[in-house]
Amino acid sequence: MKKLVTKWDIAVITAVLLISLLLFAFRPKETGEKAVIRVDGKEYKTVDLRSDETEEITVNGVSVVYGGGEIYIKDSSCRDKICVNAGHLSKKGQFAVCAPNRVAVEIKGNDKNAPRAVTG
Amino acid sequence: MKGVKIQKLTVTALFTSLSVALSFVEGFLPTFAFLPPGAKPGFSNIIVMFSAMSLGVSQTLFIVFAKAFFAFLTRGAVAGLMSLAGGVLSGICMLIVLGKLKMTGCVGAGVLSAVCHNLGQLLVSFITVGSSAVFGYAPVLLVVSVVTGVITGAILRAAIPYFNKLRGTEWGMP
Incomplete structure (x- = not known):
């Protein structure tokens, strides 16, 4: 019987932690202005997050709230609520x-053609 | 030789029910404070690991398929697919690492098993959800895999003598 922890x-463990650190370091960080809602893998709706008023839509028993720079799943009919626990999202990716x-x-990501600000 | 064959069959059946029971009981555990939502300790991996080091290829894959079928019956098609993909990937990995190479100890094997399991599940959620965004979850899952893998590996190491007593030693010790 081998020792509890061998050099292998x-x-x-080191390799796995290193890979996770690399993936974490190269994750996208920009804030996004648009969000895509997908149902069954197909795009259902693209929404703009920049408006100040929040709006709510319900698809497949999942209620999604967006606006004010963020989007989140308010409630879902599923059992484990992993999506609800994902919290408020505002960053790209x-x-x-x-x-x-x-x-x-x-x-x-941001739409490069959309005006960021309009000056008079 | 016939006795060994029957004994292997019986032990496979016993391990199959054990792994199904473990994955079922695991569902009742409260989500641990240090784990992200959806993460599970993966205790049934212990059974698959022991099966890979002592029983054989077909027996190990049978346990994996039975577990996925149980997940399909109790938790639906998506959960069944996730269990199948994760189970087959980690089962094959364990057959190579524990059955053939035999370089890592129980802890390293546990970590690899957890990583493969999560990778398979990520692939299925990538296919069903249709968004590469699910891979953004990968770094967190990898760290969690290390934690749960070390735990399951240590449990496996402690449980090997008892498993051996259970299955008899007629066809060699792992």
Whole structure:
């Protein structure tokens, strides 16, 4: 019987932690202005997050609230509520997924053509 | 030789029910404070790991398929697919790492098993959700895999003598 921790065990753990650190370091950080709501893998709606008023839509038993620079899943009919626990999203690449209801919300990057500010 | 065959069959059946029971009981555990939502300790991986080091290829894959079928029946098609993808990936990985190479100890194998399991599940959620955004969750899952993998690996190490007593030693010790 081998020791509890061998050098190969330490190598495996170090490698996994290193990969996770690399993935974490290169994650996208920009804030997004648009979010895509997907149902069954197909795009259902693209919403603009920049308006100050919040709006709510319900698809497949998942209620999504967006506006004021963020988007979040308020409630879902699924059992484990992983999507609700994902919290409020505002950065590019952030997402919330409800696998049982097959609904996904993902923040997209800024639209380069859209005006950021309008000056008089 | 016939006795060994029957004994292997019986032990496979016993391990199959054990792994199904473990994954079912795991669902009742409260989500640990240090784990992100959806993460589970993966205790049934212990059974798959022991099966990979002592029983054989077909028996290990049978346990994995039975577990996925149980997840499909109790938690629906998506959960069944996730269990299947994660289970097959980590089962094959364990057959290579514990059955053939035999370089890592229980802890390293546990970590690899957890990583493969999560990778398979991520792939399925990538396919069902249709968004590459799910991979943004990968760094968190990898760290969690290390924690749960070390725990399951340590439990496996402690449980090996008892498993051996259970299955008999007629066809060699792991």
